[in-house]
Amino acid sequence: MKETGDGGYKWRLVIAYDGTRYAGWQYQSSPPTVQCFVEKALTTATKLERNDLHFVGASRTDKGVHAWGQVAHFVTPFDYDSIESIHAALNGLLPDDIRVREISPAMPEFHARFSAKSKIYHYKIHNDTFMDPFQRQYAYHSAHKLNAAVMREAAKYFIGKHDFSAFVNASQKEQVRDPVKDIFRFDVIELGVLLRLEVEGSGFLYRQVRNMVPLLIQIGREALPPDIVPKILATRDRRVLAKYTMFAPPHGLCLVTVKYNEEHLRLPSGSFATSFGMHYTIGSCKLPFY
Structure with a gap:
């Protein structure tokens, strides 16, 4: 997999959440936000400090707003042998009203917010x-x-x-x-x-x-x-x-979808395919309320 240029590896997430009990997406420790819980799961799963993840979301949804297709990226100093394992670990650590729908390797130039079209x-x-x-x-x-x-x-x-x-x-x-x-x-x-x-x-x-x-x-x-x-x-x-x-x-x-140009969604050479979870594919995912 291609490194980011500073010795790291970039990963793209697609996240769904019920925003009812959260104070929005943007990170703050209290009251809790969606980003707070996702970053906590990432720090536990990767054993990295929050600042080392360089975690960024595409959209700062407000308190009580839901998402089916929030996109985010983070960086690790190491590659993974299997992204299905980190995918399962993240969803196992997250509360039931937040789920990582997809995880995939990302090109170094991909940015969840600034690459969005x-x-x-x-x-x-x-x-x-x-x-x-x-x-x-x-x-x-x-x-x-x-x-x-x-x-x-x-x-x-x-x-x-x-x-x-x-x-x-x-x-x-x-x-x-x-x-x-x-x-x-x-x-x-x-x-x-x-x-x-x-x-x-x-x-x-x-x-x-x-x-x-x-x-x-x-x-x-x-x-x-x-x-x-x-x-x-x-x-x-x-x-x-x-x-x-x-x-x-x-x-x-x-927030249903964040769109990107095809070049921003290309997988790095030699990387794993996108993980949609161990027991389902994206084609079988149904949006219950939207």
């Missing part, structure tokens, strides 16, 4: 009179019947390259260096009483998706017209959006 988020809405108790931690409940057609019309206004200053969390606005993001698609899919909002973009500002979704819900309730979207975008002012709606709760949101 796009991210896909889903936001799920349970649109029925009563909330399904089995969906209560994974979908927002709207008892008001939503008009999916006008929501689709409004979602199209988000597509393209825009300044999303009006859709960034107000407390974070001063920290935004580049509020211009490129949205590649924004689909509203009807699945019986469920609405799944699928958005793919080059990147997202803090709580951007959770600020776009409630505006679409208001439009779906026919309380606002679809063309309110470009008008709010043009203001570049979060206070204008706040006149119409608040940000959506986190539990309906899931």
Whole structure:
């Protein structure tokens, strides 16, 4: 396997987690975060110190947000004879609501965050009179019947390259260096009483998706017209959006996929194939709620 150039070996992880009881992804010791638990498992399995792992995640999901396809990388000073063994060890050390779905050797130039070309988020809405108790931690409940057609019309206004200053969390606005993001698609899919909002973009500002979704819900309730979207975008002012709606709760949101160019996903020469776990393949994995 090809070394990173400084005598180390790089590894790529695909991680799924139920974010209900975690204070987000980003590392902090208290309250616990997903990264905290993954790094703890890695330090135990590799016998390395946390700082020596150079562990990086692709997306800093917020408190209560879920993930099916979070991507991360870490570095070790040694190669492995079998990545299935380290894969099994990590999942054996992690709590039941966090799982490493895949582990694979990575090229030295791969970076979980900076190599990403796009991210896909889903936001799920349970649109029925009563909330399904089995969906209560994974979908927002709207008892008001939503008009999916006008929501689709409004979602199209988000597509393209825009300044999303009006859709960034107000407390974070001063920290935004580049509020211009490129949205590649924004689909509203009807699945019986469920609405799944699928958005793919080059990147997202803090709580951007959770600020776009409630505006679409208001439009779906026919309380606002679809063309309110470009008008709010043009203001570049979060206070204008706040006149119409608040940000959506986190539990309906899931990071589904992080996409990379093929050259970033190439396996180093002479390395093992990707491990999908000892008892299943990626083709048999089913996403239960997204």
